[in-house]
Amino acid sequence: MSDALPSPVLAARSRGDRAARAIAVVGIVAALTAAVFAWDARQSLRTLESRAGGRLAELGEESAQSKTALAQAQVSLKESQSRLAELEARVAESQESRVQLEEMYRDLSRNADDRLLSEVEQMLVLASQQLQLAGNVRGALAALQAADQRLAKAEKLAVAPLRRALAQDMDRLKALPQVDTVGIAVKLDNLVATADQLPLVVADSxxxxxxxxxxxxxxxxxxxxxxxxxxxxxxxxxxxRDLENNDAALLAPSHAYFLRENLKLRLLAARVAVLARDELSFRDDLRAVQGWLNRYFDAKAKPTQVALATVKLLSESPVSISVPDINASLAAVRTARSAREKAR
Structure with a gap:
């Protein structure tokens, strides 16, 4: 046993072997842990890629729907423009008839009373045209008031039935709700101008x-x-970001552009509907605008809140009202003229 190593050397070698084994075990555990983390990260990346692909597909479908809605809005706008052109043509015809009436009345007798009745009839005809063609209640009411004032100055002319008919028609027109067409159009134009500054739910900058x-x-x-x-x-x-709506729509910058353009088209279509007194189309356009503002834009932002308040105010405003006729006044003035002609 002379070749045997001293016991201290054997002990030192044994401790070295145990340390080496411990280090090897730690290295193996570390390698396994790194492999597990790498595998988990790869699975998470695949999951994210699949979700991103699905979301991109949904955004593509939404973009196609937006393009379809844009085309429909353009068709509707063209139809509204054609109806507006037809209305302008009818107004032009009424203006031509007014010129013809003026030329006809110049040839009437110079008698003051006859001339007064002719002028009152002309005013009433113009007021009736304003009511039937443009729904201009204010213009018709002003014409009736002017006619009544002219008759009030004719003390020798027996026109009490005519003035009673005028008073009844004026009372009916005054009882109608006023349609502020100009104010509604101005508010819609302001909304169109601010559409590009409205912040989205997720900012595109x-x-x-x-x-x-x-x-x-x-x-x-x-x-x-x-x-x-x-x-x-x-x-x-x-x-x-903290989103109150869990279904908040996320849009790419290109889709955000189409969204804002569709919003403008809807507002312009509502403006055309106001001019055409098409209340159904006007309400539908405002409902669509309000839905888009609530879904795609930041409702907490001050510009969006102002836009929503304006849309709500416009949706409560009357656009088309059932205007009465003034046939009673027209019949009364024509009866007065016929009575004077028979009395000659």
Missing amino acids: LPPTRLASRAKPLEEPGFTRAARDFWEEMKGLVRI
């Missing part, structure tokens, strides 16, 4: 802090500027 950081002067040292830019880019990878 960089946050103000990042824009401010990018605008800092370039006199900083190269390493400091590079580190700051790297940190800003890393912070921009993930953006967290």
Whole structure:
């Protein structure tokens, strides 16, 4: 046993072997842990890719639907424009008939009373045309009031039945709700002008802090500027926002452009409906605008709140009213003229 190593050497060698085995075990465990984390990260990446692909497909479908809605809105706008052109043609015809009436009345007798009745009849005819063609209650009421004032100055003319008919027609017109066509059109034009400034639920631009950081002067040292830019880019990878609506729609920048254009087209279609006194189309367009504002735009932002309040106010405004006729006054003035002609 002279070749046997001393016991201290054997003990040291045994401790070295145990340490080596422990290190090997730790290395194996670390390798397994790294492999598990790598596999989990790969699975998470695949899940994210599948979700992103599904979301892109949904956005593509929504874009196609938006294009279809845009085409339908354009067709509706063309139809409204054709109806407006027809209405303008009818107004032009009424103006031509007014010129003919004026020429005819110039040839009437110079008798003051006959001339007065002729002028009153002309006023009433114009008022009736304003009511039937354009629904202009204010213009018709002004014409009736002017006619009544002219008759009030003719003390020798027996027109009490005519004035009673005028008073009844004026009372009916005054009882009608007023349609502020000009005010509604101005509000719609303001909404169209502010459509591009309305913030979306998820902003399609960089946050103000990042824009401010990018605008800092370039006199900083190269390493400091590079580190700051790297940190800003890393912070921009993930953006967290508290959305009250779980179904909030996320739009790409190109889709956001089409959304704003569709919003403008809907507002313009509502404006045309106001001019054409088409209350059904006007209500439908405003409901669509209100739905898009609530779904796609940030309801907490002040511009969006103002736009929603304006749309709500417009939706409560009357556009088309059932205007009465003034046939009683027309019949009364024609009866008065016939009575004077028979009395000659």
